[in-house]
Amino acid sequence: MSQMKHIDSIPSHPWKFKMEKSPYHRQRPYSSLVKLTLWSFVFIGLIFMFFFRSSPSSSQVSSNLSRRSFRTSSYGGPVWEKRVKASAKIRSRNGFSVLVTGAAGFVGTHVSAALKRRGDGVLGLDNFNDYYDPSLKRARQALLERTGVYIVEGDINDVTLLKKLFDVVAFTHVMHLAAQAGVRYAMENPSSYVHSNIAGLVSVLEVCKSVNPQPAIVWASSSSVYGLNTKVPFSERDRTDQPASLYAATKKAGEEIAHTYNHIHGLSLTGLRFFTVYGPWGRPDMAYFFFTQDILRGKSIPIFEASNHGTVARDFTYIDDIVKGCLAALDTAEKSTGSGGKKSRPAQLRVYNLGNTSPVPVSDLVSILERLLKVKAKRLVMKLPRNGDVQFTHANISLAQRELGYKPTTDLQTGLKKFVRWYLSYYGNGKKSAQ
Ligand SMILES: NC(=O)c1ccc[n+]([C@@H]2O[C@H](COP(=O)([O-])OP(=O)(O)OC[C@H]3O[C@@H](n4cnc5c(N)ncnc54)[C@H](O)[C@@H]3O)[C@@H](O)[C@H]2O)c1
Numbered sequence: 001m002s003q004m005k006h007i008d009s010i011p012s013h014p015w016k017f018k019m020e021k022s023p024y025h026r027q028r029p030y031s032s033l034v035k036l037t038l039w040s041f042v043f044i045g046l047i048f049m050f051f052f053r054s055s056p057s058s059s060q061v062s063s064n065l066s067r068r069s070f071r072t073s074s075y076g077g078p079v080w081e082k083r084v085k086a087s088a089k090i091r092s093r094n095g096f097s098v099l100v101t102g103a104a105g106f107v108g109t110h111v112s113a114a115l116k117r118r119g120d121g122v123l124g125l126d127n128f129n130d131y132y133d134p135s136l137k138r139a140r141q142a143l144l145e146r147t148g149v150y151i152v153e154g155d156i157n158d159v160t161l162l163k164k165l166f167d168v169v170a171f172t173h174v175m176h177l178a179a180q181a182g183v184r185y186a187m188e189n190p191s192s193y194v195h196s197n198i199a200g201l202v203s204v205l206e207v208c209k210s211v212n213p214q215p216a217i218v219w220a221s222s223s224s225v226y227g228l229n230t231k232v233p234f235s236e237r238d239r240t241d242q243p244a245s246l247y248a249a250t251k252k253a254g255e256e257i258a259h260t261y262n263h264i265h266g267l268s269l270t271g272l273r274f275f276t277v278y279g280p281w282g283r284p285d286m287a288y289f290f291f292t293q294d295i296l297r298g299k300s301i302p303i304f305e306a307s308n309h310g311t312v313a314r315d316f317t318y319i320d321d322i323v324k325g326c327l328a329a330l331d332t333a334e335k336s337t338g339s340g341g342k343k344s345r346p347a348q349l350r351v352y353n354l355g356n357t358s359p360v361p362v363s364d365l366v367s368i369l370e371r372l373l374k375v376k377a378k379r380l381v382m383k384l385p386r387n388g389d390v391q392f393t394h395a396n397i398s399l400a401q402r403e404l405g406y407k408p409t410t411d412l413q414t415g416l417k418k419f420v421r422w423y424l425s426y427y428g429n430g431k432k433s434a435q
Contacts, residue, residue, distance in 0.1 A: 075152060075161060081168050084123055087150035088169040092119025096330065099171045099215070101125045101204065102178030103144065103151045104137040106283045107220065107274070107322060111175055112149050114323045115330075123169060124151030125161075126178065131185065131192070132284045139426075140281055156200040162207040170211075173330050176204055176219035179251075182285050183224065183388035186246035197250035201257055209265035214336035216268040216348075218329045221255055223275040223315070223355065223393045224248035233396035236273075236351050245388025259349060266343025268336040270329045275355030275395045279319030279415060280422030287362065288316070288416065291369055291377070292423055300378035303363050306391040312384055313359040313392040318410035318418075325354040328404035355395020356408045368413055372420040 088097045098115055102108040103124025115122045124144065128137050141151050154161045156178050165171075180189075180196040201219070208215055226234045228242040243249040258269045278288045294301045304312045329352065337347040366377050384391065400406035 075154065075164060083150050084152065084165065084168050087148065088121035088123040088171070090119065090121040095120045096172045097121035097123075097169055098173045098175050098330065099123050099125060099165060099169075100175045100177065101156055102176075102220075103149070104128055104141050105177060105181075106140075106279075106281060107277060107319070107326075108175075108177045109140040109144060109281055110279075110319050110323050111177065111326050112144055113147055114327060115175075116144075116147050116149050118327075121169070122149045123165065123171075124149055125154055125156065125165070126151050127155045128153060129192075131180065131182065136281075136284065143281075157195065157203050159203050159207060162203065163211075166207060166211045170213065171215045172213075173333065174204065174208060174215045174217045174219075175326065175330065176201070176217060179220060181247070181283065183245045183247045185285070187387055190246055193246050193250045197247075198253055198257070201254050205257065205261045205265075205267065208336075209261060209267055209338060209341055212339050214265075214267055214338050216270075216330075216333035216336055217258075218270045218272065218326065218333060219254070219258070221271040221273045221351065222248065222251040223273050223353065223395065224390070225252045225255065225273060226393070227252075227390065232392070233357065233394040234353065234355075235396040236353060236399055244390050247388065255351065262347055262349040264343070265341055266336055266338030266345070266347040268334050268348045270333055270348070270350040270352070272325060272329060273351065273353045273355075273395075274322060275315040275317045275353065275393050277317050277319055277322050279419050282319070282419060288365060288369070288419065289423075291366060292373065292420065293427075295366075295369055295373055295375050295377045298375075298378070300380045301366065302380050302382045303366065304384040304389070305381055306384050310391055311361045311363075312389075313361045313394075314365075315355040315357065315359045315393045315395050316365070316412050316415070317354065317356040317395075317408060318412075318415035321356065321406075321408035321410055322354055325352070325400060325404060325406045328400075328406055332404060350403075352400040352404060352406070353395040353397050354400060354406065355393070355397055356410075356412075357395055357397055358411075359392055359394045360412050365412065365416075368416050369420070372417055 090097055098120055100108055100112045100122055103112045104126035108124065112122050112124055126137065128134050144151060152165065178196060178200060180192045186193055208217055223234065224245060225240040225243065225248055226238060227240065227244045227248050229238050231238055240252055243252050255271050258271055261267045262269045278286065282289050284290060291301050306312055334348040337343050337345050366379065370377050397406060
């Protein structure tokens with residue numbers, strides 16, 4: 001008891017004496033409250049000190065965040081599910097519910113808008129990566145939002161997210177457009193091609209094979225699979241075993257992977273080999289886009305030339321024609337035939353060229369841009385570097401014509417006119433520009 005008193009009488013705090021000397025006995029509980037508050041401050045202060053001393057640099061924080069954002073995208077909950085369902089809701093008779101991967105991309109935005117317009121349910125998925133200016137992807141997202149298409153932000157490698165999406169919506173079709181595009185960037189970041197074009201494709205197919213009913217899948221391959229093939233025009237029957245870039249190799253690998261999932265699991269799969277797609281809301285890494293930007297800025301533009309002064313030409317295909325081809329591929333896709341991961345009978349497996357059948361020399365593209373922009377380009381003729389670009393592309397589209405009713409109608413002059421009009425309105429007469 002005396003010891004108790006002793007401990008009690010030791011001031012644990014300089015203020016304690018003052019409090020105890022107070023004539024107002026009722027203030028004793030108040031005194032212990034002050035004590036508690038003070039200790040809490042000391043404790044919180046210590047936590048802060050510890051936190052700041054051990055906190056990582058801002059770059060570490062952002063890299064951790066980006067890693068984390070891939071692992072756990074924020075999704076789920078009744079509000080989110082309601083939004084997903086509303087976006088994917090079918091509004092026309094015999095309409096589809098389509099999961100569009102890469103929906104914030106160039107082709108994905110146009111395809112999503114077209115599907116929505118005709119009454120299909122559409123849900124987008126995109127990781128909004130910064131391969132090119134993400135603000136352009138955000139602007140496309142805002143555009144789609146106005147038409148009622150919601151884009152879930154997430155990575156196609158996030159299998160938990162993909163499964164969740166299929167839990168919420170029984171998608172009839174998947175339009176798989178998410179990919180690491182671009183040929184030259186593979187020299188800089190090869191693993192991004194493996195991540196999105198190989199691992200990502202496998203994740204999408206794994207989930208599609210395991211859900212019931214399985215959706216039909218239409219996905220973007222590329223004309224680049226023709227690689228060093230010199231027989232023109234490129235036909236689906238031509239060899240595709242000589243890719244000239246890692247990008248092309250991953251697309252070719254995708255075609256083989258598609259074969260496997262079709263063969264084992266009965267997934268209905270259609271690969272579309274797009275030929276140099278261009279148009280409004282396009283990709284800033286593509287020549288027609290950055291030529292426009294550089295011509296307006298007065299910067300010189302490289303015009304590549306093959307050995308022996310050979311012309312470099314592309315089968316430029318206008319976006320609206322590509323969209324029609326994508327929709328026709330969805331419309332003619334048969335149902336997948338598997339369930340529980342096993343196929344019950346052979347399923348459809350197709351590959352089509354979607355091009356324009358009229359290759360145009362890149363120097364002609366520049367002349368058209370000069371006329372439309374009313375600015376003379378500073379041309380710098382250079383040797384075609386050996387970093388993945390091929391000398392020419394030329395599509396034979398007779399198979400797509402026969403089986404999809406595909407018939408491109410926009411020539412380069414008309415299509416570029418629409419692109420330039422969009423470019424000038426989006427970037428404000430060329431004063432602002434893509435990054
Ligand atoms: N545009 C062309 O000329 C062309 C030619 C041949 C093939 N393709 C193919 O067509 C498809 C669409 O091309 P695009 O021109 O619209 O390209 P894009 O880069 O504009 O669109 C691709 C979209 O996919 C997203 N994405 C990439 N990796 C992802 C991942 N791991 N998870 C989720 N989202 C991811 C990107 O953020 C981007 O918005 C691609 O598969 C591309 O390889 C395009």
